[in-house]
Amino acid sequence: MNCIADLYELINKMSLIMKNKSILLFMFLGFFAQAQVVIDKEEVIRIETELASDKMEGRATFSPGIELASTFIESEFKKINLSYYDDLKNYRQEFDVKGKPANNVIAVLPGKSRPNEYVIFSAHYDHLGMDKEGVDKIYNGANDDASGTTAVIALAKYFKDLDKNERTIIFVAFTGEEIGGFGSKFFSAKMDPNKVVAMFNLEMIGTESKWGKNSAYITGFEKTDFGTILQKNLVGTNFNFYQDPYPEQQLFYRSDNARLAAQGVPAHTISTSKMDVEMNYHKLSDEVSTLDLDNMTEIIKAIAISSQSIINGSDTPTRVKK
Ligand SMILES: [Zn+2]
Numbered sequence: 097m098n099c100i101a102d103l104y105e106l107i108n109k110m111s112l113i114m115k116n117k118s119i120l121l122f123m124f125l126g127f128f129a130q131a132q133v134v135i136d137k138e139e140v141i142r143i144e145t146e147l148a149s150d151k152m153e154g155r156a157t158f159s160p161g162i163e164l165a166s167t168f169i170e171s172e173f174k175k176i177n178l179s180y181y182d183d184l185k186n187y188r189q190e191f192d193v194k195g196k197p198a199n200n201v202i203a204v205l206p207g208k209s210r211p212n213e214y215v216i217f218s219a220h221y222d223h224l225g226m227d228k229e230g231v232d233k234i235y236n237g238a239n240d241d242a243s244g245t246t247a248v249i250a251l252a253k254y255f256k257d258l259d260k261n262e263r264t265i266i267f268v269a270f271t272g273e274e275i276g277g278f279g280s281k282f283f284s285a286k287m288d289p290n291k292v293v294a295m296f297n298l299e300m301i302g303t304e305s306k307w308g309k310n311s312a313y314i315t316g317f318e319k320t321d322f323g324t325i326l327q328k329n330l331v332g333t334n335f336n337f338y339q340d341p342y343p344e345q346q347l348f349y350r351s352d353n354a355r356l357a358a359q360g361v362p363a364h365t366i367s368t369s370k371m372d373v374e375m376n377y378h379k380l381s382d383e384v385s386t387l388d389l390d391n392m393t394e395i396i397k398a399i400a401i402s403s404q405s406i407i408n409g410s411d412t413p414t415r416v417k418k
Contacts, residue, residue, distance in 0.1 A: 137390065144387070148236040157274070157278070178267065180204065184202070200268055205267070207265070213264065215266070216294070216356075217265065218280070239377075247301060255400075260407070293406060299351050310335045312337055312395055313367060313368070318339065322364050337402070353365050
Protein backbone atom coordinates (compact mmCIF):
# COMPACT_ATOMS: atom_id res chain seq x y z
CA MET A 97 0.00 0.00 0.00
CA ASN A 98 2.75 2.45 0.73
CA CYS A 99 4.75 1.84 -2.38
CA ILE A 100 3.64 3.49 -5.60
CA ALA A 101 5.79 1.15 -7.67
CA ASP A 102 4.04 -1.89 -6.18
CA LEU A 103 0.70 -0.26 -6.78
CA TYR A 104 1.59 0.46 -10.39
CA GLU A 105 2.67 -3.12 -10.87
CA LEU A 106 -0.57 -4.32 -9.33
CA ILE A 107 -2.58 -2.11 -11.67
CA ASN A 108 -0.65 -3.41 -14.66
CA LYS A 109 -1.37 -6.96 -13.60
CA MET A 110 -5.02 -6.18 -13.06
CA SER A 111 -5.24 -4.44 -16.41
CA LEU A 112 -4.03 -7.59 -18.11
CA ILE A 113 -6.95 -9.35 -16.59
CA MET A 114 -9.57 -6.67 -16.99
CA LYS A 115 -8.29 -5.09 -20.19
CA ASN A 116 -9.86 -1.81 -19.29
CA LYS A 117 -7.29 0.73 -18.27
CA SER A 118 -9.64 3.68 -18.10
CA ILE A 119 -11.65 2.09 -15.31
CA LEU A 120 -8.41 1.28 -13.53
CA LEU A 121 -7.22 4.85 -13.93
CA PHE A 122 -10.32 6.05 -12.11
CA MET A 123 -9.75 3.47 -9.38
CA PHE A 124 -6.17 4.66 -9.14
CA LEU A 125 -7.21 8.30 -8.83
CA GLY A 126 -9.86 7.33 -6.31
CA PHE A 127 -7.20 5.62 -4.22
CA PHE A 128 -5.12 8.78 -4.12
CA ALA A 129 -8.12 11.01 -3.37
CA GLN A 130 -8.66 8.80 -0.28
CA ALA A 131 -5.01 8.68 0.59
CA GLN A 132 -4.76 12.47 0.70
CA VAL A 133 -6.29 12.46 4.20
CA VAL A 134 -3.04 12.33 6.14
CA ILE A 135 -1.29 13.83 9.13
CA ASP A 136 1.12 16.14 7.34
CA LYS A 137 4.55 16.50 8.93
CA GLU A 138 5.13 19.99 7.50
CA GLU A 139 1.88 21.10 9.11
CA VAL A 140 2.89 19.53 12.43
CA ILE A 141 6.16 21.48 12.27
CA ARG A 142 4.43 24.75 11.33
CA ILE A 143 1.90 24.57 14.18
CA GLU A 144 4.38 23.35 16.80
CA THR A 145 6.93 26.03 15.88
CA GLU A 146 4.33 28.79 16.09
CA LEU A 147 2.92 27.69 19.46
CA ALA A 148 6.40 27.37 20.98
CA SER A 149 7.73 30.59 19.45
CA ASP A 150 9.27 33.30 21.63
CA LYS A 151 6.53 35.78 20.77
CA MET A 152 4.08 33.63 22.75
CA GLU A 153 6.27 34.39 25.81
CA GLY A 154 5.75 30.99 27.43
CA ARG A 155 1.93 31.17 27.24
CA ALA A 156 1.36 31.90 30.94
CA THR A 157 -2.34 31.99 31.83
CA PHE A 158 -3.64 35.62 31.91
CA SER A 159 -0.62 36.89 29.88
CA PRO A 160 -0.53 38.67 26.49
CA GLY A 161 1.44 35.65 25.23
CA ILE A 162 -1.38 33.19 25.88
CA GLU A 163 -3.76 35.61 24.21
CA LEU A 164 -1.64 35.26 21.05
CA ALA A 165 -1.70 31.49 21.41
CA SER A 166 -5.48 31.46 21.80
CA THR A 167 -5.90 33.65 18.72
CA PHE A 168 -3.62 31.33 16.74
CA ILE A 169 -5.54 28.18 17.74
CA GLU A 170 -8.85 29.90 16.95
CA SER A 171 -7.56 30.85 13.48
CA GLU A 172 -6.55 27.22 12.85
CA PHE A 173 -10.00 25.96 13.89
CA LYS A 174 -11.60 28.58 11.63
CA LYS A 175 -9.39 27.56 8.70
CA ILE A 176 -10.51 23.94 9.16
CA ASN A 177 -14.09 25.21 9.24
CA LEU A 178 -15.12 23.64 12.56
CA SER A 179 -18.32 24.50 14.46
CA TYR A 180 -18.70 26.27 17.78
CA TYR A 181 -19.28 24.35 20.98
CA ASP A 182 -22.62 24.29 22.80
CA ASP A 183 -24.12 27.78 22.88
CA LEU A 184 -20.84 29.64 22.33
CA LYS A 185 -20.69 32.36 19.65
CA ASN A 186 -17.01 31.75 18.86
CA TYR A 187 -14.26 29.26 19.78
CA ARG A 188 -13.59 30.77 23.22
CA GLN A 189 -15.00 29.31 26.41
CA GLU A 190 -14.37 32.15 28.84
CA PHE A 191 -14.47 32.05 32.62
CA ASP A 192 -13.10 33.76 35.70
CA VAL A 193 -10.28 32.55 37.90
CA LYS A 194 -10.14 34.66 41.06
CA GLY A 195 -11.42 37.72 39.21
CA LYS A 196 -9.20 37.31 36.14
CA PRO A 197 -10.53 36.20 32.72
CA ALA A 198 -9.15 33.08 31.04
CA ASN A 199 -10.36 30.95 28.16
CA ASN A 200 -10.29 27.45 26.74
CA VAL A 201 -10.41 27.16 22.95
CA ILE A 202 -13.01 24.64 21.73
CA ALA A 203 -14.19 23.48 18.32
CA VAL A 204 -16.68 20.83 17.23
CA LEU A 205 -17.08 18.41 14.34
CA PRO A 206 -20.72 17.28 14.57
CA GLY A 207 -21.38 13.54 14.41
CA LYS A 208 -23.25 12.23 11.37
CA SER A 209 -25.52 9.66 13.02
CA ARG A 210 -24.76 9.91 16.76
CA PRO A 211 -24.42 13.66 17.39
CA ASN A 212 -25.12 13.31 21.13
CA GLU A 213 -22.20 10.94 21.73
CA TYR A 214 -18.95 12.86 22.21
CA VAL A 215 -15.31 11.95 21.66
CA ILE A 216 -12.92 14.56 23.06
CA PHE A 217 -9.37 15.30 21.94
CA SER A 218 -7.65 17.71 24.32
CA ALA A 219 -4.35 19.26 25.38
CA HIS A 220 -3.38 22.30 27.43
CA TYR A 221 -2.05 25.32 25.58
CA ASP A 222 -0.83 27.25 28.61
CA HIS A 223 2.68 26.93 30.01
CA LEU A 224 4.95 28.56 32.59
CA GLY A 225 5.58 32.01 31.04
CA MET A 226 8.86 33.84 31.57
CA ASP A 227 11.60 34.42 34.09
CA LYS A 228 12.20 38.06 35.04
CA GLU A 229 15.72 38.11 33.60
CA GLY A 230 18.34 35.99 31.83
CA VAL A 231 19.68 35.38 28.33
CA ASP A 232 16.89 32.89 27.62
CA LYS A 233 14.02 33.75 29.91
CA ILE A 234 11.13 32.21 27.95
CA TYR A 235 9.67 28.85 28.89
CA ASN A 236 8.65 27.82 25.38
CA GLY A 237 6.96 24.61 26.53
CA ALA A 238 7.51 23.00 23.14
CA ASN A 239 6.86 19.56 24.55
CA ASP A 240 4.65 20.70 27.47
CA ASP A 241 2.20 21.03 25.90
CA ALA A 242 2.59 22.71 22.53
CA SER A 243 3.12 19.15 21.24
CA GLY A 244 -0.29 17.96 22.47
CA THR A 245 -1.99 21.15 21.26
CA THR A 246 -0.39 20.67 17.84
CA ALA A 247 -1.78 17.14 17.77
CA VAL A 248 -5.29 18.37 18.62
CA ILE A 249 -5.19 20.82 15.67
CA ALA A 250 -3.70 18.25 13.28
CA LEU A 251 -6.34 15.68 14.30
CA ALA A 252 -9.11 18.26 13.80
CA LYS A 253 -7.93 18.77 10.22
CA TYR A 254 -7.59 15.01 9.71
CA PHE A 255 -11.09 14.11 10.89
CA LYS A 256 -12.68 17.03 9.05
CA ASP A 257 -11.06 15.84 5.79
CA LEU A 258 -11.88 12.21 6.51
CA ASP A 259 -15.55 13.18 6.93
CA LYS A 260 -16.59 9.86 8.47
CA ASN A 261 -17.23 10.64 12.13
CA GLU A 262 -20.52 9.13 13.26
CA ARG A 263 -19.94 10.57 16.74
CA THR A 264 -19.41 14.24 17.52
CA ILE A 265 -15.75 15.14 18.04
CA ILE A 266 -14.84 17.98 20.41
CA PHE A 267 -11.36 19.50 20.13
CA VAL A 268 -10.25 21.38 23.24
CA ALA A 269 -7.19 23.46 24.09
CA PHE A 270 -7.31 23.96 27.86
CA THR A 271 -5.90 26.94 29.70
CA GLY A 272 -4.67 27.09 33.30
CA GLU A 273 -3.30 23.53 33.53
CA GLU A 274 0.04 24.60 34.96
CA ILE A 275 -1.61 26.67 37.72
CA GLY A 276 -4.10 24.05 38.88
CA GLY A 277 -6.08 22.66 35.94
CA PHE A 278 -8.63 25.49 35.90
CA GLY A 279 -9.52 25.13 32.23
CA SER A 280 -10.40 21.46 32.37
CA LYS A 281 -12.22 21.95 35.69
CA PHE A 282 -14.50 24.57 34.15
CA PHE A 283 -15.03 22.58 30.94
CA SER A 284 -15.74 19.33 32.81
CA ALA A 285 -18.13 20.93 35.29
CA LYS A 286 -20.31 22.12 32.41
CA MET A 287 -20.15 18.80 30.53
CA ASP A 288 -22.63 15.94 30.96
CA PRO A 289 -20.24 13.00 31.54
CA ASN A 290 -22.83 10.52 30.26
CA LYS A 291 -22.50 12.02 26.79
CA VAL A 292 -18.74 11.53 26.64
CA VAL A 293 -17.78 8.18 25.11
CA ALA A 294 -14.02 8.76 25.37
CA MET A 295 -11.45 11.45 26.01
CA PHE A 296 -7.98 11.47 24.46
CA ASN A 297 -5.89 13.94 26.45
CA LEU A 298 -2.54 14.49 24.78
CA GLU A 299 0.32 15.61 27.00
CA MET A 300 3.98 15.75 25.99
CA ILE A 301 4.35 13.60 22.88
CA GLY A 302 7.39 15.33 21.37
CA THR A 303 10.14 13.04 22.64
CA GLU A 304 10.80 9.33 22.35
CA SER A 305 9.17 7.20 25.01
CA LYS A 306 11.24 4.82 27.15
CA TRP A 307 10.55 2.11 24.56
CA GLY A 308 11.92 4.21 21.70
CA LYS A 309 10.21 5.44 18.57
CA ASN A 310 6.68 4.52 17.49
CA SER A 311 5.35 4.05 20.99
CA ALA A 312 3.53 5.93 23.71
CA TYR A 313 1.83 5.13 27.01
CA ILE A 314 -1.72 5.57 28.22
CA THR A 315 -2.39 6.60 31.82
CA GLY A 316 -4.98 4.54 33.68
CA PHE A 317 -4.64 1.85 31.00
CA GLU A 318 -6.01 -0.89 33.28
CA LYS A 319 -9.07 1.12 34.36
CA THR A 320 -11.01 0.69 31.07
CA ASP A 321 -10.60 -1.16 27.77
CA PHE A 322 -9.79 2.13 25.95
CA GLY A 323 -6.14 1.16 25.47
CA THR A 324 -7.01 -2.35 24.31
CA ILE A 325 -9.30 -0.88 21.63
CA LEU A 326 -6.55 1.45 20.46
CA GLN A 327 -4.06 -1.42 20.29
CA LYS A 328 -6.49 -3.57 18.34
CA ASN A 329 -6.83 -0.83 15.73
CA LEU A 330 -3.03 -0.72 15.34
CA VAL A 331 -2.54 -4.40 14.56
CA GLY A 332 -0.37 -4.63 11.46
CA THR A 333 1.40 -1.33 12.12
CA ASN A 334 4.73 -0.93 13.92
CA PHE A 335 3.23 1.30 16.63
CA ASN A 336 2.58 0.23 20.22
CA PHE A 337 0.67 1.71 23.14
CA TYR A 338 1.83 0.68 26.62
CA GLN A 339 0.65 0.96 30.19
CA ASP A 340 1.88 4.00 32.08
CA PRO A 341 5.34 2.96 33.40
CA TYR A 342 5.32 5.61 36.13
CA PRO A 343 2.35 4.57 38.33
CA GLU A 344 3.99 6.10 41.41
CA GLN A 345 3.61 9.52 39.80
CA GLN A 346 -0.19 9.21 39.71
CA LEU A 347 -0.29 10.75 36.20
CA PHE A 348 -3.87 9.56 35.62
CA TYR A 349 -5.01 11.97 38.33
CA ARG A 350 -2.67 14.83 37.47
CA SER A 351 -3.70 15.97 34.01
CA ASP A 352 -6.77 17.46 32.32
CA ASN A 353 -8.44 14.05 31.90
CA ALA A 354 -8.85 13.63 35.68
CA ARG A 355 -12.11 15.52 36.17
CA LEU A 356 -14.11 13.54 33.64
CA ALA A 357 -12.40 10.28 34.61
CA ALA A 358 -13.56 10.84 38.18
CA GLN A 359 -17.10 10.87 36.79
CA GLY A 360 -16.66 7.55 35.01
CA VAL A 361 -15.59 8.74 31.57
CA PRO A 362 -12.87 6.65 29.89
CA ALA A 363 -10.69 9.75 29.87
CA HIS A 364 -7.01 8.96 29.47
CA THR A 365 -3.80 10.85 28.87
CA ILE A 366 -1.48 9.71 26.07
CA SER A 367 2.16 10.68 26.55
CA THR A 368 5.73 9.75 25.70
CA SER A 369 7.39 11.78 28.44
CA LYS A 370 10.03 9.87 30.40
CA MET A 371 8.85 11.32 33.69
CA ASP A 372 11.82 9.95 35.66
CA VAL A 373 14.55 11.35 33.41
CA GLU A 374 13.01 13.92 31.00
CA MET A 375 15.77 16.54 30.97
CA ASN A 376 13.78 19.51 29.75
CA TYR A 377 10.57 19.05 31.73
CA HIS A 378 9.52 22.46 33.12
CA LYS A 379 12.89 23.91 32.08
CA LEU A 380 13.85 26.84 29.85
CA SER A 381 15.35 24.20 27.56
CA ASP A 382 11.94 22.74 26.57
CA GLU A 383 12.43 24.02 23.00
CA VAL A 384 11.39 22.78 19.55
CA SER A 385 15.02 21.82 18.81
CA THR A 386 14.78 19.08 21.49
CA LEU A 387 11.74 17.42 19.89
CA ASP A 388 11.67 14.49 17.47
CA LEU A 389 9.14 15.89 15.00
CA ASP A 390 9.22 12.80 12.75
CA ASN A 391 8.33 10.58 15.67
CA MET A 392 5.75 13.09 16.92
CA THR A 393 4.06 13.00 13.51
CA GLU A 394 3.98 9.19 13.69
CA ILE A 395 2.40 9.36 17.15
CA ILE A 396 -0.34 11.69 15.88
CA LYS A 397 -0.94 9.31 12.96
CA ALA A 398 -1.21 6.40 15.39
CA ILE A 399 -3.76 8.32 17.48
CA ALA A 400 -5.75 9.07 14.31
CA ILE A 401 -5.79 5.42 13.24
CA SER A 402 -6.29 3.89 16.68
CA SER A 403 -9.25 6.12 17.54
CA GLN A 404 -11.14 5.38 14.33
CA SER A 405 -13.45 2.65 15.67
CA ILE A 406 -14.47 4.90 18.56
CA ILE A 407 -15.05 7.82 16.17
CA ASN A 408 -17.18 5.72 13.82
CA GLY A 409 -19.21 4.21 16.65
CA SER A 410 -18.20 0.56 16.28
CA ASP A 411 -16.34 0.53 19.63
CA THR A 412 -17.40 2.04 22.95
CA PRO A 413 -14.83 1.84 25.76
CA THR A 414 -15.88 0.63 29.20
CA ARG A 415 -16.30 3.26 31.93
CA VAL A 416 -13.95 4.05 34.80
CA LYS A 417 -15.33 2.64 38.07
CA LYS A 418 -16.31 5.54 40.32
ZN1 LIG B 1 1.66 19.66 30.66
